[in-house]
């Protein structure tokens with residue numbers, strides 16, 4: 001962390017996503033140059049990834065200690081604007097950001113990549129959350145399920161003795177898991193060809209996914225469509241009430257410059 005005094009606006013980006021990194025890059029090299037003074041940019045990472053790709057600007061790593069800890073950090077470092085660019089399913093951090101913004105009086109924006117929508121040929125069923133997906137799953141009659149909702153959410157499915165599940169993750173799952181489970185240790189990105197081959201090799205008859213959005217993990221959806229495999233989609237938790245949203249880094253940068261011009 002730089003100790004340089006900075007009189008201009010200071011944005012804290014709560015990150016861990018491609019969009020968060022893109023926003024830091026956009027603010028580091030604005031094109032064309034905005035009318036407002038340059039932002040001091042600090043990106044915050046949770047510290048879950050051993051060797052993260054670091055964005056330009058300052059970076060801090062690790063939790064703040066709840067909303068009060070975040071509000072204290074905002075005050076100490078004279079943060080003027082807060083952007084919650086965490087993953088759409090990082091619900092606790094989004095709640096903390098809203099609470100900390102209210103405590104400190106700094107404007108908050110949620111940067112969320114758009115969710116996925118079904119197209120022609122898709123057979124999607126929606127569940128409100130992970131528990132809802134586990135409750136719906138037995139009714140869909142699948143025997144071999146590719147479960148891609150993340151290794152930390154496997155406990156929601158741990159009570160299901162049927163069907164058989166395939167899980168793919170970088171690190172092995174910890175905590176309760178379903179009894180009939182095969183774990184494939186692998187690191188993405190995965191191409192459409194990879195995903196088609198995997199669905200076919202394991203004779204998958206249902207894909208379960210969170211509505212993460214974005215292109216990085218979308219090939220599994222295209223592969224399911226091509227193979228006629230139905231998809232159970234877990235809906236996103238809502239953005240906290242009253243928090244404005246932007247769908248792209250460019251829109252978030254525009255919001256920041258507009259707000260900075262007003263102060």
Ligand code: NAP
Nearest residue numbers: 015016044045046063064065066086087089090091092093
């Ligand atoms: P979470 O449940 O919403 O947050 C748990 C705690 O982790 C928070 O209370 C906070 O600790 C800390 N934290 C989360 N994001 C942080 C950040 N950007 N900077 C500093 N502290 C942070 O979060 P999660 O779902 O475990 O996700 C953790 C990180 O991985 C997030 O940054 C998210 O963007 C990224 N990620 C999540 C997913 C997903 O599916 N959930 C997928 C890809 C990437 P304190 O209360 O101590 O501040």
